[in-house]
Amino acid sequence: MLTKRINPCLDVTEGRVVKGVSFVQLRDAGDPVELAAFYDREGADELVFLDITASSDARDIMIDVVKRVSEQVFIPLTVGGGLRNVEDMRRILEGGADKVGINTAAVQNPELIREGATKFGNQCIVVAIDAKRLEKEVSLEGPLALGPGSKWEVYTHGGRKPTGIDALKWAKQAVALGAGELLLTSMDADGHQTGYDLELTRAISEAVKVPVIASGGAGTLEHLYEAIVIGKADAVLAASIFHYGTYSIRQAKEYLARKGIAVRL
Amino acid sequence: MIAIIDYGAGNLRSVAKAIAGLGYEARVTSSPDEVLNADAVILPGVGAAGDTMNSLEALGMADPIRQVVAQNRPFFGVCLGLQVLFGNSEEGGGQRCLDLIPGMVRRLPPHLKVPHMGWNQVSQRMAHPLFEGIPDGANFYFVHSYYADPEEKAIIAGETEYGVSFPSVIIKGNLVATQFHPEKSGDLGLKMYHNFLKFGLGGRYGGHPRHRP
Numbered sequence: 001m002l003t004k005r006i007n008p009c010l011d012v013t014e015g016r017v018v019k020g021v022s023f024v025q026l027r028d029a030g031d032p033v034e035l036a037a038f039y040d041r042e043g044a045d046e047l048v049f050l051d052i053t054a055s056s057d058a059r060d061i062m063i064d065v066v067k068r069v070s071e072q073v074f075i076p077l078t079v080g081g082g083l084r085n086v087e088d089m090r091r092i093l094e095g096g097a098d099k100v101g102i103n104t105a106a107v108q109n110p111e112l113i114r115e116g117a118t119k120f121g122n123q124c125i126v127v128a129i130d131a132k133r134l135e136k137e138v139s140l141e142g143p144l145a146l147g148p149g150s151k152w153e154v155y156t157h158g159g160r161k162p163t164g165i166d167a168l169k170w171a172k173q174a175v176a177l178g179a180g181e182l183l184l185t186s187m188d189a190d191g192h193q194t195g196y197d198l199e200l201t202r203a204i205s206e207a208v209k210v211p212v213i214a215s216g217g218a219g220t221l222e223h224l225y226e227a228i229v230i231g232k233a234d235a236v237l238a239a240s241i242f243h244y245g246t247y248s249i250r251q252a253k254e255y256l257a258r259k260g261i262a263v264r265l
Numbered sequence: 266m267i268a269i270i271d272y273g274a275g276n277l278r279s280v281a282k283a284i285a286g287l288g289y290e291a292r293v294t295s296s297p298d299e300v301l302n303a304d305a306v307i308l309p310g311v312g313a314a315g316d317t318m319n320s321l322e323a324l325g326m327a328d329p330i331r332q333v334v335a336q337n338r339p340f341f342g343v344c345l346g347l348q349v350l351f352g353n354s355e356e357g358g359g360q361r362c363l364d365l366i367p368g369m370v371r372r373l374p375p376h377l378k379v380p381h382m383g384w385n386q387v388s389q390r391m392a393h394p395l396f397e398g399i400p401d402g403a404n405f406y407f408v409h410s411y412y413a414d415p416e417e418k419a420i421i422a423g424e425t426e427y428g429v430s431f432p433s434v435i436i437k438g439n440l441v442a443t444q445f446h447p448e449k450s451g452d453l454g455l456k457m458y459h460n461f462l463k464f465g466l467g468g469r470y471g472g473h474p475r476h477r478p
Contacts, residue, residue, distance in 0.1 A: 001385065001386070001426060002383050002384070002385045002407075003384045003385065004383075005383050005384065040451065045383065045384055067278075070278055070279055071282045074283055074448055074449060074450070074454060074455060075449055075450075076408075076449050094278070095278070096278040096279055098279075098408075098449065120311070121311055121312045121313065123380045123382060123408045123409075123410075180380055180382070209378050209379060210378055210379070210380070211380075211382050211383070234382075234383065264384040264404040
């Protein structure tokens with residue numbers, strides 16, 4: 001049986017992992033290679049690196065990070081953050097990434113999804129969607145625009161810019177264009193550690209025929225379980241609970257296994 | 266020297282690093298001569314069957330691959346590198362492949378999420394040095410939308426379930442092919458490459474692993 005994946009996410013800036021990483025076991029908690037190897041030993045199913053600087057200088061530094069990690073860690077690597085065109089994707093993939101995550105660039109130019117999928121295969125293209133729950137009904141013009149019945153709006157630019165696009169419609173469109181996987185982040189839940197947005201996760205997961213990675217809100221192991229069982233996520237992404245050492249990946253997997261979820265132990 | 270065939274697609278770096286880390290000289294190459302002179306050949310695979318076949322033909326690589334396999338020299342096909350060994354693929358409305366193994370490559374069942382992406386179990390169907398130190402039912406990393414259906418069932422060394430039971434490991438003499446990616450399957454994936462090179466090269470050319478195989 002295909003197992004459910006647990007994917008730790010590492011934020012990288014200037015070649016260093018940032019955002020509250022507190023492992024006493026590591027010599028240098030900011031070294032991407034050391035952290036990647038640590039998570040690999042712990043049983044992480046994939047690693048997600050997010051370049052949070054995303055300038056063109058940062059791209060070269062990120063490629064170097066990917067190269068160094070891929071020399072020592074033999075599990076799938078997804079890299080996202082600031083990738084704007086097929087050339088950016090190619091360089092990251094040649095560096096040793098297996099998948100590229102695109103978000104803002106895909107919203108601005110949806111054809112980029114098709115170009116990337118044609119060039120590198122659907123399985124390489126992860127479309128990241130940052131979605132925020134609407135507080136009131138909005139009706140706009142356009143095939144993907146918010147309308148009656150819309151519940152979540154797509155944001156870009158690291159969650160700073162509302163787009164007027166319906167997250168559910170965008171998810172379907174991204175898959176139709178060739179996305180092989182969706183990385184779905186609930187902006188409402190992100191960072192709060194009060195659980196994933198299960199309604200959002202389930203709505204998107206049921207609407208598309210590609211794997212959905214749930215992201216944003218994990219605070220307990222039960223939250224991971226809920227995202228998989230109620231949200232129907234194929235994988236769960238988490239940062240804080242692993243980085244701060246609240247739970248280890250192995251603990252998370254053992255918990256899920258006890259609850260009857262197929263995981264790789 | 267272990268030749269890793271470069272036909273302009275995908276992540277060859279991980280394969281090369283995995284092999285080099287096992288203590289072998291790995292060479293990423295698009296030269297037919299290097300492939301013909303290699304001690305073992307790895308055909309990695311990412312992308313579409315049609316593009317791959319076109320690229321292999323354009324590089325003059327189809328015949329060297331046929332020769333290496335016909336001579337029963339150590340050969341490892343990975344993912345699409347397994348699929349293109351078959352006669353035909355359903356991909357892209359029908360694609361002629363290398364036809365080294367009789368059988369078809371079929372689309373995974375439509376009611377499931379495709380690609381089949383993630384870690385899944387490999388049930389071993391034979392005892393073989395390739396599986397030395399690898400538990401039956403161990404998880405390996407898959408990413409694919411099509412699967413091979415060989416005519417000769419005796420070559421199926423491992424099977425995996427995803428809506429259908431499909432061959433995830435094929436062994437025919439010194440030809441090994443996996444539907445999963447050993448270079449993305451952690452320690453057990455590296456162990457599988459190590460085992461392949463050990464039995465394929467018959468100890469002629471021992472590896473000195475830096476990894477934990």
